[in-house]
Amino acid sequence: MTLLHLDLQVIGSAAGWQVKLVRDGAEVAEHTMARATGQGAQPAVAGGLTPAELDAVLQRIRARTCQAADPERLGTQLYAGLVAPVWPQIDAALAGIERLELGLDLHGARELAYLPWELMRGPDGYLARGLDRGGSVVEVAITRRNPRATIAFPPLRHPLRYLFVIGTALNDSVRAGAECFGVLRLIGDRIQQRIIQRPSQTELGALVEAFQPHVIHLISHGEIDPATGAASLRLYDDTIDREVTVGGDALAERLVRKAVAPAMVVLSACASGAPLAPGDCEPLATSLVRAGVPIVIAMAGEIDDVACRLFARSFGEALAQDQPPVWAAMTGRRAALRSTELPADAVDWAMIELFLGGDIASDVAVAPAADNPDAALIDGWLRRSDVDLLPSFNGKRSAAPFCGRLDIVEAFYQLMAERRPPVLCITARPPSNEPLSQLGKRRTLIELTATATRDGHVPVPLLLHRKHPEGYPRSEAELLRRLASAIKRTRAAYGLAPRDGVLAGALTATDQDAWSDALTADLVALRDDARTTHALIAQRSGNVVVLLNDVHEYGTGTPYLLQTLVTSFGLGAAGRVIPVVLTFRYGSPHDDTLLDVTEGEKRRSCFGPPMRLEPFAPGEDMLAYQRVLLQPYRSAPDAATRRWFLELRQRPMVDRVQRWFAKGTQGYPGKLWSDGFQVALEAAMPDEANNFRGIVRPASDDDLLALVRKQP
Incomplete structure (x- = not known):
């Protein structure tokens, strides 16, 4: 696909911020973005949100209590302040272009990094939705570009080494991260996976050094220090037998070992991206890029299960199918934006943020097995194995996926x-x-x-x-x-x-x-x-x-x-x-x-x-049920051939789901493909009037992802 990469370089000044539109290293246009008066750094837009109003919108986004007009008003203000003055030059460059990357270079204006620029909305709608160019679609990726330490990292080649790090106990608070973990494990048997739960910081560093992963997927809690605005993740410390907060620089020391960085880090933790609150601290993800990680995908806030699932599904398929993961993440973001499962005022799709080193191309993809003799060898060994490695029928598994x-x-x-x-x-x-x-x-x-x-x-x-x-x-x-x-x-x-x-x-x-x-x-x-x-x-x-x-x-x-x-x-x-x-x-x-x-x-x-x-423990059983429901593996009955996801937004619902499916499995993996499990599923399905009992809902990912790949 034809890709146009434009940088928006922002540098602070007394009057506001100088914004330069740069293409291939040459300045195309520039303007000055005015600064609003107030405590936090905010763009001033005539007729737009006042500083107090903008702060209130961000607070509601953090608290997940958005009002109907909040996303549109904030997105319009961000677009008007940063992009609108140079949009004619951008628009003129789009002839024959299929993909547009707007790379935000904020390292000269780090005080603006807290804002959700991914939410920018122009006259024709949110930029992340894509641009309708009269019958064709220009996909848009809004990325955050940062200087990167020039150290080595492994090229993305199959078989990928994918390290999952579960930083805290799996419970409701990290359900989206847990689902992301579950979905990615379903996609692509070619990925060499390693999963570690609650490692100490020392163990994490040693494991990264030994395994040399291409991708590190860290699932944890994130939090913001209200006094400093600094972001951190919660990881286990075995020396004191409790969780501690770990900042960006300390985390980078564990993930970048002996001057070698992973090719990509996915932070499935809220507050790992833009903090959504003013302060002088850079996003945690920026620290990893500065330390040498080429691509970091982070979350600005808590992500709804639907948005997380769509992102994870698209991203995981890209890794398995040799597609650029950055653009696959954009497809997942656009699918979440269009999903009817999310409220109209939801901003979850904009909370998924991409941080790239300034020297990294956004269209980098995993090298296909055809270009990689090692991957072809391993694929052949697996096919000729003396073990039934679960061949598929009609593209679906013939046995339940491996759980726990x-x-x-x-x-x-x-x-x-x-x-x-x-x-x-x-x-x-x-x-x-x-x-x-x-x-x-x-x-x-x-x-x-x-x-x-x-x-x-x-x-x-x-x-x-x-x-x-x-x-x-x-x-x-x-x-x-x-x-x-x-x-x-x-x-x-x-x-x-x-x-x-x-x-x-x-x-x-x-x-x-x-x-x-x-x-x-x-x-x-x-x-x-x-x-x-x-x-x-x-x-x-x-x-x-x-x-x-x-x-x-x-x-x-x-x-x-x-x-x-x-x-x-x-x-x-x-x-x-x-x-x-x-x-x-x-x-x-x-x-x-x-x-x-x-x-x-x-x-x-x-x-x-x-x-x-042992039978699955509480928490582990929920992951198993979700993995099985999202990955059909039986040819009959009809319910077993479709994808479902669990609705886990409230604690009483979690308890209800556990009791419901426990009737059919008692926590035993061997019963996940039994008729008892199917009876529980059919009892939890929508009735003829499409009234959901609140336990399972259809996962229409395939149709939605296919649609957004064709239309804006």
């Missing part, structure tokens, strides 16, 4: 970094009177298999289940034969040269010591051949990891595996650790064996503390 289990995923990362013992045991207790645990053991291993693949490791999955055509192995030799077959399938999936397995030959004899040595030899050969064949795996020091499901069903193979086969090197040997992940359901004859080796007096050092699968 953040502690287990993080433990898996620690396992692969050899920062915990080499055997990760995941345990579950089934609900009373039910044969299956319903806690998602196999689904968790599927997710870990995909995570390992995207991270440059080589998973060897043996994810057996009750309905598997070959059943479970019931002896030591049968377990090893299954592992030998799994190794062979993995070699084929990774395109490695055929190799006669040592284990297959060893199993012709009865020497169990020779069996374990042969298994180690085959696994180490798999790792070495993968590193030799694929530079990506070698660069990331990729390792083999064996994943075993339902090990309590392995007959005599169960004690053999737990007591003999795995050692302090996993399934490897000294200097060649091969980590293992296994799941175990209590209620079998082998319960005592597992307890002995993991927790009892005979505890073996190769086992770390077991990770227990």
Whole structure:
């Protein structure tokens, strides 16, 4: 698309502010924006809002008590003061243009940065809505340009490394951020995700340094110091076991490590953008850009769930589909502006703000997999995996999306970094009177298999289940034969040269010591051949990891595996650790064996503390329900094929939703695709008169986003 980038450079002076319209470094026009008399820095406009009136409008926006005329009056005043005098020059430059970026350079007038310039409204409506040019649409992005430290950052290339940081406990106050987290996790299986909850500041810095993310998405509370106007986020401090406020400079120290910045930071926290209150402090997001982050997306205030969902959906799809994320965010903003789900006086769409370094192009996009051999390799490994990685029907998932289990995923990362013992045991207790645990053991291993693949490791999955055509192995030799077959399938999936397995030959004899040595030899050969064949795996020091499901069903193979086969090197040997992940359901004859080796007096050092699968906790269950409702995964009934979102604006409604869906799931992930969950959904749907019970509402994102991409 044809892009026109114009800068509006603003510099303070005694008479007001000098505004220069700049194109390609050359001044096109200029004017002086008059200063209103009063405490705060405000543009003076004849017949416009008085300083007291403007302050009152901002106060109502912060309190979410806007009057019907507030957004239009404020937007008109901001446009009249800043843009109207140079609009003829802008309009004349729009011939043949499809996208217009108005970059606001306020670093010479930081006292104006508190105002919501994204709300600017011209004679034909809000600029963010786009400009109708007689049958064509000029998309408009209002960005905030700032000087950026010239340090390195990773180019946006698939597979993206996306780090979610949940800074505080998930509750109502960060529901929009939580939903943003949930929606983005639904989009694009190519994204390599890592999620950490309530890290200390030290842990956050170390994690950023180790993971080297392209995108950091920080979900937290934001607040403004009423005395200074300075913005801060609330993060956990493990040294005092409570949350503390962290300002922009301190946050930048944690996110920019060893002179390398992430390519993008998303701050899903109110007050992380323009503070909407006068003061001499710059927006928190500006501090990150100044420290070297190229693109920061921030929130000026509390964002309605609808606006957040539309933004997140459009933004997430851009990352997954190789589109410019800045312009995708603008599409989401425009969709929120046009949404009939928001009140006419809502300004949530204008609260999503984009901060860019002065040297960064707004049309930068993620490099497609076709231009990135690494992404193509990983996509191929996932497709050829020996695991059902949830193929789609008609573009929709065939199983419920992975929900929760953040502690287990993080433990898996620690396992692969050899920062915990080499055997990760995941345990579950089934609900009373039910044969299956319903806690998602196999689904968790599927997710870990995909995570390992995207991270440059080589998973060897043996994810057996009750309905598997070959059943479970019931002896030591049968377990090893299954592992030998799994190794062979993995070699084929990774395109490695055929190799006669040592284990297959060893199993012709009865020497169990020779069996374990042969298994180690085959696994180490798999790792070495993968590193030799694929530079990506070698660069990331990729390792083999064996994943075993339902090990309590392995007959005599169960004690053999737990007591003999795995050692302090996993399934490897000294200097060649091969980590293992296994799941175990209590209620079998082998319960005592597992307890002995993991927790009892005979505890073996190769086992770390077991990770227990439990029903979803309050808060975690709400995220799970929302993720499932937003991502259809069944072909019938009709309600299961449509997208829904939860209405969570009031505490009584949250309690009602939790009780309603808990009837169908009892918090068990395995029941999210059950008929009981569908019964709860259908009971909460609109009735024939379209009267909503207040629990679920249709999510018409697809239609609305498609519409705004075509029309202003």
